[in-house]
Amino acid sequence: MDSPEQKITKTVSRVDASKESMANSRQVIGINFCGPTPLMWRADDLKSVRELGIIGTLVGSLARQPRQNTRLGRPLELLPEEGRLMADMGRAAVIPDSTNEDPEVNPEQVEQYHAGLENSFQEQGALALEDRKTTLMRVITEKHNENSGSQEDSDGAVRDRLEALAHGFSFPRTAMAVQLCTARAGLSHCPEVRRFLAADWPIPRDERSETRFRVFRDLRRQGFYLTSAGKFGGDYLVYPGDPLRFHAYFIVVCISMDESMPLCDVLAIARLGSNVKKTVLLCSSGGSQEDDGEEVVYTSLQWSGMV
Amino acid sequence: MSELTKKTDEDVIEKPLPPNWILQHPMYQHLMNLDVGDSAQVHAAFLVYLDLAEVRQWKEVSGVGCSELRLVLLEGREKEGEPTQMVLPLPVHRGLSHRSVRSVLARGSPMLLCVVASDSSLVYQRMCDGLLTPDPPVGIQDQGRRQHRKRRQQH
Numbered sequence: 001m002d003s004p005e006q007k008i009t010k011t012v013s014r015v016d017a018s019k020e021s022m023a024n025s026r027q028v029i030g031i032n033f034c035g036p037t038p039l040m041w042r043a044d045d046l047k048s049v050r051e052l053g054i055i056g057t058l059v060g061s062l063a064r065q066p067r068q069n070t071r072l073g074r075p076l077e078l079l080p081e082e083g084r085l086m087a088d089m090g091r092a093a094v095i096p097d098s099t100n101e102d103p104e105v106n107p108e109q110v111e112q113y114h115a116g117l118e119n120s121f122q123e124q125g126a127l128a129l130e131d132r133k134t135t136l137m138r139v140i141t142e143k144h145n146e147n148s149g150s151q152e153d154s155d156g157a158v159r160d161r162l163e164a165l166a167h168g169f170s171f172p173r174t175a176m177a178v179q180l181c182t183a184r185a186g187l188s189h190c191p192e193v194r195r196f197l198a199a200d201w202p203i204p205r206d207e208r209s210e211t212r213f214r215v216f217r218d219l220r221r222q223g224f225y226l227t228s229a230g231k232f233g234g235d236y237l238v239y240p241g242d243p244l245r246f247h248a249y250f251i252v253v254c255i256s257m258d259e260s261m262p263l264c265d266v267l268a269i270a271r272l273g274s275n276v277k278k279t280v281l282l283c284s285s286g287g288s289q290e291d292d293g294e295e296v297v298y299t300s301l302q303w304s305g306m307v
Numbered sequence: 308m309s310e311l312t313k314k315t316d317e318d319v320i321e322k323p324l325p326p327n328w329i330l331q332h333p334m335y336q337h338l339m340n341l342d343v344g345d346s347a348q349v350h351a352a353f354l355v356y357l358d359l360a361e362v363r364q365w366k367e368v369s370g371v372g373c374s375e376l377r378l379v380l381l382e383g384r385e386k387e388g389e390p391t392q393m394v395l396p397l398p399v400h401r402g403l404s405h406r407s408v409r410s411v412l413a414r415g416s417p418m419l420l421c422v423v424a425s426d427s428s429l430v431y432q433r434m435c436d437g438l439l440t441p442d443p444p445v446g447i448q449d450q451g452r453r454q455h456r457k458r459r460q461q462h
Contacts, residue, residue, distance in 0.1 A: 247444075249438075249440055249441055250438065250441075255405055256405070257404065257405050257406045257409075258404050258405075258406055259404060259405070260402030260403065260404050261402055261403050261404070261405075262402055263397060263399050263400075263401060263402070263403055263422050264399065266403060266420075266422075266432065267422060267430055267432060270432050273441075277441050277442065277443075277444050278441055279438070279439050279440070279441045281438060282405055282408070284405045297405070297409060297436075298436070298437055298438055299405065299408055299409070299412065299434050299435070299436060300434065300435050300436070300437060300438060300439035301432060301433070301434055302433040302434065302435055302439055303433070304419060304431040304432055304433040305433075306363075306419075306431040
């Protein structure tokens with residue numbers, strides 16, 4: 001693994017918090033790929049991308065409530081268009097798949113880890129011994145106060161008992177506490193890694209993905225929030241604000257300008273739109289293969305009111 | 308064009324129509340003579356014409372040829388004095404491209420797509436340019452704490 005494992009504790013004042021959020025607004029976010037699907041794991045990343053209008057879908061189970069799917073947890077699955085938009089803005093970097101990594105690739109790190117464990121073991125052993133001694137002293141002192149025997153004898157007896165303890169004490173390996181890190185420094189901490197990874201975004205080059213992406217980017221630019229619309233048979237659901245606060249206004253269907261739509265399908269999706277009080281938008285990217293400058297055209301299917 | 312509606316009460320007993328009355332209808336012949344659409348599309352256009360002119364009583368319904376799309380369009384006003392609307396009649400088995408829709412919209416009038424099924428039933432679908440915000444759902448009220456109270460009682 002490239003990124004260092006550190007436990008980060010910061011106490012932030014209010015001023016620092018706002019500075020941190022400004023810094024976060026430019027941070028690069030690591031994205032893991034599972035096949036062609038972009039996933040995000042870190043809770044801080046999920047929060048910061050929501051401010052960019054990237055909503056995604058939670059697809060994991062919650063650690064403490066795995067046997068239900070009313071409330072899902074991380075990872076956040078992104079639409080391919082969301083990931084690509086982030087990559088275009090320079091805010092995303094692909095984290096390479098680590099399962100294929102050679103386990104022998106970094107023997108130095110492995111050695112370091114074992115040395116660290118050994119140190120921790122010794123420390124813990126010493127602390128455990130001290131702890132035992134303290135307990136023993138306390139027990140002896142209590143007994144001495146009860147029995148009130150001769151001073152000389154009891155001091156000698158105490159010393160003998162402490163020595164016996166020191167000799168006979170052994171701290172078993174199985175009793176050692178091992179720290180597991182639950183937080184990880186993000187990519188903001190490793191600019192070299194970030195630069196290296198940022199170039200690696202996989203871009204599909206077929207017309208349909210291209211149309212979908214252009215429509216996504218254009219609607220996002222207009223300030224709408226988009227999620228996937230599988231439930232409605234469309235490509236996206238378009239919200240005027242955060243999906244947690246609003247109902248969707250539009251169901252987007254992305255088509256090419258010359259693709260022939262069966263009329264039954266047009267009528268079916270228009271009817272569905274009326275029933276759920278959303279306007280169906282037929283969207284096409286009007287231009288050629290240039291990156292920018294061509295516009296997206298929108299046609300709204302409206303309830304005709306003609307019975 | 309609406310010769311049928313000019314009939315007076317004396318003419319209630321009509322002579323039976325010949326089986327090919329559609330082919331002889333002046334409007335149908337006018338649409339064919341525009342020489343753009345194929346016969347299936349012209350037939351569909353004629354059925355839509357009858358619906359608009361006779362059933363819905365639209366005014367000034369006329370046929371317009373669109374050579375770039377090779378289709379017959381219909382133009383008319385829903386009521387006297389209202390702006391004209393453009394109707395695109397299509398038989399149901401046809402496909403429709405977004406480009407065709409855009410070129411009809413480009414004419415500037417409000418547009419209706421009318422799909423004609425094999426049993427001659429008609430469905431109208433309005434299309435417009437841009438993002439049209441839907442009507443909000445009716446009957447939305449703030450339920451206040453009622454929902455929470457109900458749930459607590461169930462436990």
